[in-house]
Each structure stands twice: as structure tokens, then as C-alpha cells.
Amino acid sequence: MESLGELLSQMKSPGLRRRSEELTAKLMNDPLVLELRARYPELSDSQLTLNMAKLYQYVQTSRHCDSCPGLERCPNDFPGHYTKLTVESFHGAATINDRQVPCNLQAQRERELAIKKRIHSFYVDERALEEGYSEVEIMGKDRERAPAVSRIFQYINEVKASGLSPRGLYLEGHFGTGKTFLMCYLLHELAKAGYSGVIVYMPEFVEDLKSMFQDNQKLKETVEIMKQADLLIFDDIGAENLNPWVRDHVMGSILNFRMNRKPTFYTSNYSLKGLEKHLSFTSKDGEEIHKGQRLMDRIAPFVEVVQVRGVNKRGLK
Incomplete structure (x- = not known):
């Protein structure tokens, strides 16, 4: 699977731009992102758009963990870890923070x-x-x-x-x-x-x-x-x-x-x-x-x- 960064870097091409927009729409409607929005209703569309890379990593690592092939073959960028998102208020605006957390096998x-x-x-x-x-x-x-x-x-x-x-x-x-x-x-x-x-x-x-x-x-x-x-x-x-x-x-x-x-x-x-x-x-x-x-x-x-x-x-x- 291509990384989100690779796709966004090629947005000058109309075809790839449409593909990127489709990926964005699919990501925004992913059950994990919808659950995040329901848990933090203060998140605006603009905040989510600004944090697309974090959302993409969050969804991708979660999917990998759902079908875990074992630590030795972990496909995540940081093997044995998944992305955890938290939302905090900073100067009245909601911000999304991400961190890598060890999975149960890694722990x-x-x-x-x-x-x-x-x-x-x-x-x-x-x-x-x-x-x-x-x-x-x-x-x-x-x-x-x-x-x-x-x-x-x-x-x-x-x-x-x-x-x-x-x-x-x-x-x-x-x-x-x-x-x-x-x-x-x-x-x-x-x-x-x-x-x-x-x-x-x-x-x-x-x-x-x-x-x-x-x-x-x-x-x-x-x-x-x-x-x-x-x-x-x-x-x-x-x-x-x-x-x-x-x-x-x-x-x-x-x-x-x-x-x-x-x-x-x-x-x-x-x-x-x-x-x-x-x-x-x-x-x-x-x-x-x-x-x-x-x-x-x-x-x-x-x-x-x-x-x-x-x-x-x-x-x-």
C-alpha cells in the first residue's frame, strides 16, 4: 500500500488528485475515525483534515493489529507498536496528538x-x-x-x-x-x-x-x-x-x-x-x-x- 505522503505529493496530476480525494473521503468515513469523532465532538472538519497523516497511520496500524501476523512479521512502521490518538484542548481549540504504544505481544x-x-x-x-x-x-x-x-x-x-x-x-x-x-x-x-x-x-x-x-x-x-x-x-x-x-x-x-x-x-x-x-x-x-x-x-x-x-x-x- 502506498503511503499517504506519497499520494499527496503527486496531487498535481488530476487522476492522482481524484484518487487522493477518494482516499480522504474513505478515511473520513472509516469506522475508527467516525468513532473518534463521536468520542470527541469538538473536533472540526478542518482539524481532521490537518491531521490526515495521523488519522491514516492510526487506521492503518489498527487494521494491521486486527490481523496480527506476529511480532516477527509486524507490518507497522514501528514494529510491535500501534498508533494511539488523544485529543486535548489548547487555547480553546481541539488538537490531535499521536503516540506509538506497544501492543500486548510487544509488552x-x-x-x-x-x-x-x-x-x-x-x-x-x-x-x-x-x-x-x-x-x-x-x-x-x-x-x-x-x-x-x-x-x-x-x-x-x-x-x-x-x-x-x-x-x-x-x-x-x-x-x-x-x-x-x-x-x-x-x-x-x-x-x-x-x-x-x-x-x-x-x-x-x-x-x-x-x-x-x-x-x-x-x-x-x-x-x-x-x-x-x-x-x-x-x-x-x-x-x-x-x-x-x-x-x-x-x-x-x-x-x-x-x-x-x-x-x-x-x-x-x-x-x-x-x-x-x-x-x-x-x-x-x-x-x-x-x-x-x-x-x-x-x-x-x-x-x-x-x-x-x-x-x-x-x-x-
Whole structure:
């Protein structure tokens, strides 16, 4: 379809002038324009004529939206947006103002992008953070883990109602019972509510920290992200090959900053007692009970233990 500007620019031709007049008459009698005139009776014919381009854009984008082909194939000049008209009085005369407004699909995409920007993932499959979630499916998938799921739902609702507390959750359970999935769900739901979050897969994170040892700036930035996030999740803690530097200087620094400030969450195959034993032993220095206890003093008092029971779902379709 030719633009209104293209047609009006060729009005010197009698044939095209007649065509333009026909287009103008058709536009003025379009149901959307008639509805606009009925809503704003103060609009004069001259005002409408002066704002032909706005009216044309308004009608065109509305028609496109009525037969929406999807965001990827949006035919509007400003994809994902439609023209909205408002009428205001200025010095006693009605004026037509137009603005581009995101459609429902665009608004949904913007909300999803905003959620993604609030979540930072270290070595966790981001597909788990991007999937749609069904609360009914989460609850019904494995009845054995229903108490844990209920607590996750409850925690999310508590934060939405009252804000963050410094107390997080410690999800303890066997392999494949959905602990990481439940933490991703919590992170996603609270990101929708405006909270920032970080999830860290501990075994790979600890290995990568070895390379950061020589890159102080990257290490500093990574630690700062974890300190400042509203929600921090250490996924599969206890499965990493721990060394004293990671335990005492990285983990210790992060947890020392967050305790009594922001909640930290964990998933683990270990109980708290088992985790303390794990944190007390490193491949370099062997067993150092007091250092394990020191770190646990920054974990155990600030979490509620939630048992996640159920069958191993890995590999199941």
C-alpha cells in the first residue's frame, strides 16, 4: 500500500488528485475515525483534515493489529507498536496528538526481556530459566515433593507481600528430584516482581575461579555481582572440588557480606551437617574443622532447610 505522503505529493496530476480525494473521503468515513469523532465532538472538519497523516497511520496500524501476523512479521512502521490518538484542548481549540504504544505481544516481550536482565546465570542451563512454568504441573509432577513445592510457593508469596528477608532456603534432597528446577522457578517468579537474582552451578564455578585467580578485575566483578544481587542461589553446593582460597576468600567474602542483609539459597545432596564436613576438607590442606565451621556460621543460621523428596527424574521423558 502506498503511503499517504506519497499520494499527496503527486496531487498535481488530476487522476492522482481524484484518487487522493477518494482516499480522504474513505478515511473520513472509516469506522475508527467516525468513532473518534463521536468520542470527541469538538473536533472540526478542518482539524481532521490537518491531521490526515495521523488519522491514516492510526487506521492503518489498527487494521494491521486486527490481523496480527506476529511480532516477527509486524507490518507497522514501528514494529510491535500501534498508533494511539488523544485529543486535548489548547487555547480553546481541539488538537490531535499521536503516540506509538506497544501492543500486548510487544509488552509481553519487553517484560520477558526485563526478567532476563534481572537474572544472571553462572553455568546453569538458561533454558531452565526461560521455560514457561505451570504451578499445577510443578505441584502435580511428583506428589512426594509436594511439601517442598508448597514451601517454595509460600516463600514467593511472602516476598511479594512483605519484601525480602535475610533468610533463604536450603533445598536438600537426592539427585534428580528437581531442586534446581524449583530454585529457577523461584528466581523467575521473583524476577517478575522486580528482584534481581544470580544462580551459580558450584562445580563449574569453582573450576572457573582458578582461571580468575590471575584476572583480579574479573574476579572482583564476579564477586560483586553475587554480593549485590537480591537473591543468590548456590546450586549443587557440596559437589565442587573445594580449595582453601575459594572457601575462605571467595565464598567467605560473599556470605560475610550477605548475612543479615540479603537471602542466599542452596541446593545440595548434603544435609547441613554433611555440608559442614565437606567444607572442612580441601584437597590441598586436608581437614580444617574450624574453617568449615566458620563458613557454616554464615550459612546455617540464615536458611530454612526444605527436604525435597521424590524420584530421580533425570533421563525420564
